[in-house]
Amino acid sequence: MKLTVVGGGSTYTPELIDGFARLRDTLPIEELVLVDPAADRLELVGGLARRIFARQGHAGRIVTTSDLDAGVDGADAVLLQLRVGGQAARQQDETWPLECGCIGQETTGAGGLAKALRTVPVVLDIAERVRRANPRAWIVDFTNPVGIVTRALLQAGHRAVGLCNVAIGFQRKFAGLLGVSPADVHLGHVGLNHLTWETDVRLGGPEGENVLPKLLGEHGDAIADDVRLPRPLLDRLGVVPSYYLRYFYAHDEVVRELRTKPSRAAEVAAMEQELLRMYGDPALDEKPALLAKRGGAYYSEAAVDLAAALLGGGGSPYQVVNTLNRGTLPFLPDDAVIEVQAAVGPSGPAPLPVPGLDPLFSGLVANVTAYEDLALEAALRGGRDRVFRALLAHPLIGQYAYAETLTDQLIAHNREHLAWA
Template sequence: MKLTVVGGGSTYTPELIDGFARLRDTLPVEELVLVDPAAERLELVGGLARRIFAKQGHPGRITTTQDLDAGVDGADAVLLQLRVGGQAARQQDETWPLECGCVGQETTGAGGLAKALRTVPVVLDIAERVRRTNPDAWIIDFTNPVGIVTRALLQAGHKAVGLCNVAIGFQRKFARLLGVSPADVHLDHVGLNHLTWETGVRLGGPEGEDVLSKLLSEHGEAIAADLRLPRPVLERLGVVPSYYLRYFYAHDEVVRELGTKPSRAAEVAAMETELLRMYGDPALDEKPELLAKRGGAYYSEAAVDLAAGLLGGGGSPYQVVNTLNRGTLPFLPDDAVIEVQAAVGPKGTTPLPVPAVDPLFAGLMANVTAYEDLALTAALHGGRERVFKAMLAHPLVGQYAYAEGLTDRLIAHNREHLAWA
């Protein structure tokens, strides 16, 4: 089995490598190729990756290349984890929206739109090259904004599934609180990427006992603290929202906070500098503890599980993925990409039935789905007017004066990445 990671020079990669090494019985990788245009980073990450495999006794071969076509040739699956523009672009995404009084965040709101515009054309080019080289390969997208990027891939006819670590993070957290194995926790997870709610927490599988009310009753304070939302809000909602919902439920509070501290991008950039220094140590043969602060917790377990399921080698029968709606949520278009539990196998993903969704959540999902449709159109065809309409449609913007100012700033900060600007 050959897997290729595009964006293999990312500081995330050792987390992925560690998962491949530990879970080799689930996903027996024979060759792993790391592809990245940044030669120096690739050399550092590739060296550590080989040492991790060697320490854990993994027999697989790890190679590195800057040549995308060579890297994906013969791959059974291609995992995308790239960041167009790097941390510098992320710093901008998290900064200029604040000038208009809006949340500055890399995957949602105005900053998320900027990232989508930069990313979609690049990902589609990569996918076309994968299809030319190996049309049977699965594309697993971890590149944000996952929902929009996955929709672009599927709309273009690629064999693609989107992946996020929010659900597996909740699964692990709830398992610890309940004192059970993560495999025993099945989430009723519904929404769009980075706009999801846990409407049930079941023990043993999709038909198991729902213990969500027990969780909220006994551990509501700890869950609320992790989400940085008041416990009464969770009690009134009756669900556990993802931490991204704080941008919607406490927008003005978040904007005030973001204006008084260094951006997350600045923190991550400093962290990456230190991680790359550590990766260059020839004695280091395991992922460093600092990597846990970088983000992407349980990313490797989710990626291994999904790849194993798609390639027929095992994996959990049900997994939370980003995939086509196809009537699962009747209030959304069939071609919308939703994030739900799905049956996963070599033929792809099939969403499990979802009970009726509370209008409080369905309304916001419909709004953001419309924004994502407009954002994808802007990413594919360009043009200031298309960007403005997408901006205006986003519930974190929503006012024409904000949308005008944000559109001008987005274009000014991203000209080098926008072929039409």
């Protein structure tokens, strides 16, 4: 089996490598290719990757290259984890929206739209080259904004599935609180990427006992702290929102916080420099503890599980993925991309049935889906008016004066990445 990681020079990659090494029986990789245009980072990450494999006794071969076509040639699956514009672009995404009193964040609001506009054309070019190399290859997208990027891939006819680590993080957290194995925890996870709720938590599978009321009753304070929302709100909702819902449920509070502390991009950039320094140590042969603070927790386990299921070698029978709606949420178009539990196999994901959603949640999902439609249109076709329409539709913006200003700011800060600007 050959697996390729595009964006292999990311400081995330050792987390992925560690999972590949530990879970080699689930996903028996013979050749792993790390592709990245940044040769200096790729050398450091690739060196550590080989040492991790060697330490854990993995016999697979690790190849590094800046040649995308060579890297994807003959690959059975291609994982995408790229960041167009790097941390410098993320820093902009997290700062200029604040000038209008709007959230500055890399996947939500105006910053999220900027990332989508930079990313979608690049990902589609990569996907076309993957298709030419092997039309049967699966593309697993971990590149944000995952929902919009995955929809672009599927709309273009690619064999693609979107992946996020929010659900597996909740699964591990709840398993720890309940004192059970993560494999015993089945989430009623529903919504869009970075806009999801855990509507039930079942033991043993989709038909098991729902222990969410018990979790909220006995561990509500700890869960509330994790998602950074008040415990009374969780009790009133009766569900567990992902921490990204804080941008919607506590928007103004978050804006005040973001204006008074360093951006997450600045923190990550400093962390990356330290990680790369550590990766260059020839004695280091395991992922460093600092990597846990970088983000992407449990990404490797989720990626292994998904790739194994898609390639027919195993994996969990049910997994949370980003895939086509196909009637799962009846208030959305069939071609919307949703994030839900699905049965995953070599033919792709098949979403499990979802009980009717409370209008409190379905209304927001429908609103953000409409924004994502317009965001993808802007990413594919460009133009100032399309950017404006997407921003005006976003529930965190919604006022024409803000949308006008943010449109100008977005274009000014991203002109080098927008072919039409």
